[in-house]
Amino acid sequence: MNKIFNECCIxxxxxxxxxxxxxxxxxxxxxDLREYNQSSIWNFxxxxxxxxxxxxxCKKGAVVVWIVGDSVVKGEETLSSxxxxxxxxxxxxxxxxxxxxxKNGASFPARRNGNRYSQIFEYMFxxxxxxKPKTVNLICDKANRWAGYINFxxxxxxxxxGDLVERKQKTVPEFxxxxxxxxxxxxxNYTTKDDYAFEHPAMxxxxxxxxxxxxWSNEGDLVLDPFMGAGTTGKMAILNxxxxxxxxIDSAYFEISQRRLKAAIAQSKEDIxxxxxxxxxxxxxxxxxxxxxxxxxxNCQFINTYSxxxxxxxxxxxxxxxxxxxMGFREIExxxxxxxxxxxxxxxxxxxxxxxxx
Ligand SMILES: C[S@@+](CC[C@H](N)C(=O)[O-])C[C@H]1O[C@@H](n2cnc3c(N)ncnc32)[C@H](O)[C@@H]1O
Numbered sequence: 120m121n122k123i124f125n126e127c128c129i130x131x132x133x134x135x136x137x138x139x140x141x142x143x144x145x146x147x148x149x150x151d152l153r154e155y156n157q158s159s160i161w162n163f164x165x166x167x168x169x170x171x172x173x174x175x176x177c178k179k180g181a182v183v184v185w186i187v188g189d190s191v192v193k194g195e196e197t198l199s200s201x202x203x204x205x206x207x208x209x210x211x212x213x214x215x216x217x218x219x220x221x222k223n224g225a226s227f228p229a230r231r232n233g234n235r236y237s238q239i240f241e242y243m244f245x246x247x248x249x250x251k252p253k254t255v256n257l258i259c260d261k262a263n264r265w266a267g268y269i270n271f272x273x274x275x276x277x278x279x280x281g282d283l284v285e286r287k288q289k290t291v292p293e294f295x296x297x298x299x300x301x302x303x304x305x306x307x308n309y310t311t312k313d314d315y316a317f318e319h320p321a322m323x324x325x326x327x328x329x330x331x332x333x334x335w336s337n338e339g340d341l342v343l344d345p346f347m348g349a350g351t352t353g354k355m356a357i358l359n360x361x362x363x364x365x366x367x368i369d370s371a372y373f374e375i376s377q378r379r380l381k382a383a384i385a386q387s388k389e390d391i392x393x394x395x396x397x398x399x400x401x402x403x404x405x406x407x408x409x410x411x412x413x414x415x416x417x418n419c420q421f422i423n424t425y426s427x428x429x430x431x432x433x434x435x436x437x438x439x440x441x442x443x444x445x446m447g448f449r450e451i452e453x454x455x456x457x458x459x460x461x462x463x464x465x466x467x468x469x470x471x472x473x474x475x476x477x
Pocket of ligand 1 (some may be wrong): 126127128129145146147148149159160319321322323324345346347348349350351352366367368369372
């Protein structure tokens, strides 16, 4: 799939088939807070049309992460976010979780003589279509202080007859699932290192997109962002071996996302066409010792710049995840082919980094 379109998402979504999307991560132009080059119009009617299309294109159990905030009008918060959340549930989506995206700074910091505190968060409403989410891979990166110890006291529960039953005691793992408030540094070098992308005034951090992608989808799944902006969701989907489809109404932002997605493709191991983003590519000889490909979709020829020396960031992350989920070093080696010594080194590095940041 891997396709992006410079058009209004309502029109674009209406051309998609039913039930093809595994995950949607998006941040709409909430409350018309920003003008986005005067390209977009936003109101509740338009929102309902988008939400109805999302309902149609999502698979059963697909997740929609809807990232929004409210503006203050005449001294009062608009509550648009909650109206939208309610509408999603009226369509049949289940509100799986109301998560918070906490920023390290505010666009309008509170003044001492003002009457409200700095607004530093946005809602991340996590909806799933009809049933519970079909994919959940909780990120386990909350370090446990008592890692390696057995729980204090006896772990017990009452059975159906009310009798006290003792549970087997478990060793506290090194990491547990994180909480549902996610905090990110924002701004230059934090939201993204792609300087040129800051032409867009309202990107969310790449890490935020990546964390949702890893949590609610699997490799090969199709991820959608109907309000793609500078292409953050698309970039992270491609870097994490998901397929992507996105819409952006403004041509200047569309060009930024196109540039970012091309760069992501060059970085990723996947053989994807950097011109049209199709994965229908065939090998087409070699050039200077490097594999050359031809895209069956647009016929362009390209060379994949992925270096086979060392392990990719993706493999490293995968191994660290397996370790945090409780797999042993040798088991990881058997399941991924990565030497147990490399995994041990990565775990050491990541615990040193964790220690430094605490
Ligand atoms: C909050 S921004 C999204 C930013 C994005 N998450 C990122 O990290 O770059 C919302 C985007 O939606 C676009 N937009 C507004 N109305 C649209 C529509 N009807 N169809 C497609 N895109 C639209 C705006 O131009 C803007 O770039």
